[in-house]
């Protein structure tokens with residue numbers, strides 16, 4: 001196992017606190033809508049369609065909760081499990097959930113996405129945004145997402161696409177990390193882990209993959 005498959009995140013300490021603020025901020029929302037691509041709205045459509053108001057969602061590498069909290073606010077019943085190995089990120093998430101009165105629908109899970117501490121088949125949906133590009137072995141994490149989703153459940157991955165901007169952002173990480181994804185590459189990854197009904201779409205500098213277990 002490399003360090004990456006255990007605890008190798010750059011999102012801790014001071015950087016974690018600063019990025020935790022940015023990732024949950026209106027500045028991030030604005031940059032996404034104006035520059036990178038409005039990926040969150042697309043993910044929310046996919047999740048709400050899969051859940052119909054209730055269910056269990058896992059957000060892998062949830063960060064400050066940019067996706068988790070938006071999903072939780074759409075749920076009538078159910079919960080969002082927010083997995084991250086950065087305590088700083090989860091601290092931001094917890095505080096924002098309290099402010100937004102969403103704590104009853106949010107569960108924090110500190111740990112590695114390579115070994116998700118959840119039983120097989122216990123989730124209706126697993127999502128991950130902006131995480132796989134900064135992993136050395138993204139396929140292992142995708143396999144874990146598939147494992148914890150029930151048969152018929154949905155797996156949704158969004159990440160930087162291999163555009164000039166996607167490559168630029170990915171180069172801020174470790175050289176051994178995977179980096180941004182091509183559409184065909186993400187499709188193949190979904191096929192390789194046994195997902196079905198696969199849809200892979202480009203949204204400006206992002207790519208979104210959706211599959212059914």
Ligand SMILES: C[S@@+](CC[C@H](N)C(=O)[O-])C[C@H]1O[C@@H](n2cnc3c(N)ncnc32)[C@H](O)[C@@H]1O
Pocket residue numbers: 004005006008009010011023060061062063064065066067083084085086089111112113114128129130131134
């Ligand atoms: C770019 S941030 C994205 C956060 C969130 N998904 C969002 O869209 O705002 C990447 C997050 O993945 C987490 N992360 C990176 N590697 C991880 C791993 N192996 N296991 C769990 N979390 C990880 C980091 O701590 C960080 O919070």
